[in-house]
Amino acid sequence: MRKALILFCCLPFMGNAQSNNIKLIDLYLNGEYQQSFNGNVLIAQHGKTIYQKAFGYRNIDLKLPLNNSSVFELASVSKQFTALSILQLKEQGKLKLTDSLRAYFPQLPYHNITIQNLLTHTSGLPDYLNQMIKKWDHKQIAFNNDVIDFLAINKPKLLFTPGSQYEYSNTGYVILASIIEKLTGESYNNYLKQQIFKPLGMDSSRVYNTRRSKQDTIANYAYGYVYNAAYKKYVLPDSLKKFDFVYWLDGITGDGTVNSTTRDLLKWNNALLSNKLINALDQKDMLSPHVLTDTITNAHYGYGIDILKDELGNFTTHSGSWPGYTSVLTHYETGDYTVIVLSNNESNAVGISQALCHILNGRAVVQPYRHQETNVDPAILDKYVGTYMFTLKIELVKRDGKLYRHLPGRSINSDVELKPESPTKFFYSNRADIQIEFELDKQGNVAHSYLINYGLKIEARKSE
Template identity: 30%
Template sequence: MNVVRSICCMVSAVLAWSAQASPARVQTAEDAAAAQLHQQVDAIFAPWSGADTPGCAVGISRDGALDYARGYGVSNLEYDVPITPDSIFHVASISKQFTAFSILLLVHEGKLSLDDDIRKYLPELPDYGKTITIAHLIHHTSGLREQGQLLNLAGWRGDDLATEADMLWAVTRQRKLNFEPGSEVVYVNAGYTLLGLVVKRVTGQSLRAFADERIFRPLGMRDTHFHADHSEIVKRRTSAYRLGEKGDWRVSIPNYDHYGSTSLFSTVGDLLKWQDNLIRPRVGATAVMASMLTSGTLNEGRSIGYGGGVRLSTYRGLRIIEHDGADAGYRADVMTFPDQRLNIVVLCNGASVEPQELAQRIAEVYLGDRMGPKVVPAVKAPMATLQALAGTYWSPLTDEVVRVETKDGALRQVGVGMAFVPIGKDTFRPGESTHEWRFRRSADGQHALSILDFWPTPRIFKRVSAPMPTSAALVSFAGQYRSDEVDMTYAVRLADGKLTMRWPRQKETTLEAVGGDRFVSGMLGTVTFTRAASGEVNGLMISNRRLRRLHAERLATSKAPALAEGQ
């Protein structure tokens, strides 16, 4: 038995002896009710309570008082260290609300304005002809492209060290936006990385130092900090894991030296203190908190349901303030029911854990009798209907492609596998999510698709009807393509009847034809080849949810650089 398990056994023995030696406290009805709630919470986390699996730390508070905190599973599988309520986790995008709060403190003090052009503080950013404001960054309405995807397209691997300078390099090279600022909302991390830099340039302090001084120390969050140095030692830090191809756990820890959008380290106890501050502000003026909890709007005036780094929504009829986080093997969710004064924190170290779902189940234990119906009742859809809806759909706005298939008696998104649940005529919900996929027949008789998720702007697709490319057409796409925006050259070649694409330091990815000049890649999203007026292929575009139409120009053979073997 290792040292940690020996210590745990000794502690358990001492506690058992103390219980026998001390007079038993009479259990009240209130104690029994609390114990019952806690047993139900334990049952929720039973799958993650083993001695050979990652797991979660859970914290629950009611009316500002700690109700329950417990660890489940293992913090470090190499040393059999158990997760406890004091375990420290990388909480990924939960970081954003602290970055937003820092900005809003400075706004309240008159040191900047939400309407300021970000180039006032970050003059190295290109002038896109449209002003991007501080508010656009906070509310994900800036139109900036996703920083991590830009680095990937520039040759960075997932486990490479990514620094603040790297992120700034990627963002400042952007020549086009995904959309006009304020016209849409698309979640991207780049905006919050830039907000962290704005704090530094306005105050002369790093975001870490500013947040320590103005947020964490005043709230007694002693185990919380923005992590700016991947080599820094952090006591009680959890490791993180993902499942390997053989079903074994593999280490999966982000390698970041940048923060603002991510990289907050914290515990369930510290985050409960912060969540209570959202309900009963002790740090930050009332006006600051009001701004935090006010939804941003689009140019047309429509509310987006996102405030200062927090989602403002409802769950089963009850108002919630919530955000999740996911980086490498870390998964996290914080959920506050302000009207019921219930706070829930779930921090996990396994990539296959679903903390948002777990937090919702905890909320149902505590508030189920006050909640509305859990899901919209499902309706039946004949197999003939499902088969008619299956196909490939393309968005003229974003150049995205989604593919829908019938499999095992249900409609599913290709590559995702989650069964669609019918909830109305030609309307479906993927699994237990609240998203809606609505299929409609257009005037020309073709099916169209509208996907409505958390954001208020639906994604509109039309069915792809273009024929598959011929063998001769596939040959015509092969060549080398250059994107100055990410300083990279891509090689497209034909192998075994299929196109593939590769670039230095990345695995080769297959481009699957979906019709015409359009292809899909599991790594990239949609790859669309472009043509000159003469019909000759002259470039390609890469598009996905957070990055639209990044262009690469086809190089003449004489200009195409040779890729070294293995690149």
């Protein structure tokens, strides 16, 4: 995957500091490309592109390179398109956010769920994938009406009382797409085309839920690949039984299946910031914090979008993940930056995006490099064993003379071996750009512990 054409574009007339940041961004992304990143990146300031580049292949098997116009599956970044469509219908007087779910689908056995609950993931609806995986014919492609019929017939219980908690719900956004269709008499696909894509000039964007059912194709399409450890290469998820749901869920819309380019997504983001598609009041409502999603980071959810704050300032974002794809669209108020990362080999789009945002703000990141494993005395690993709190809690365990990262509550099958590149620094063996580094005191005991996650270095707290 390392010999594909790389396309590059950046604005030539920038200040020295910004120009230097762009050089560091290019250095960083080329380093990630050498590690494993395959995908497209666009960075804008004040709505104008300052960096755009494509890395790797859109078709690995045929060695067809990506370019800046390649089309990617957005996965859950699609949800903001669904949310805005609902607000458009609200403006037209076709619905209220306080409307009951049963007003549209009385066959569903769920009471006291409102459209706003669906928008904010506070409905308590169970995940349709988890429910259907055991009871649906995997040779039959499901569409939205099939999901609704399945819920009506099987009546899986709510996870909690509607409005009482937050639990990310793909099911809610599938139902929202079906409400759009019911109120407009149009397919979700055509509604987005006529009411969003065409008005914004998003000419390369579409809802793509006909790849398997109709063998429909898209020009310049970035096929999504997963890594097969057995064959030590990237393959289409369709070829692996554990990912057979990419076939039988291919007809579902609302929670995913919007496909787009980095250029079109910038047009979309600019529209969100300038109230082009809905009035200013509803646009502000969409981008306002409606429900707390994380007490540690004080993260909130709006309508189809995350509302957060970190050391760089206030920002909105949403990521997406589907076998073969990861995506993220982020906008910072401070500096008015937009960062878009789309990957078609499941690279860590969020981690890469966070590093890019730090570089844009003049913050230091650890540039990626190739790690070389070395031999260390297994006895030295004992001092590193323990529980650490980084952005999440992890455990370092020793087995058979090797160090592993273990996530509490998870099976050891998900453990990742930490390979030593020195007696005090270890890198993840799963192609992720993550390292753990230790500083020792004069007595040889651990004084400080650091996680380097896609270039961002944070210190850990070790539990005694």
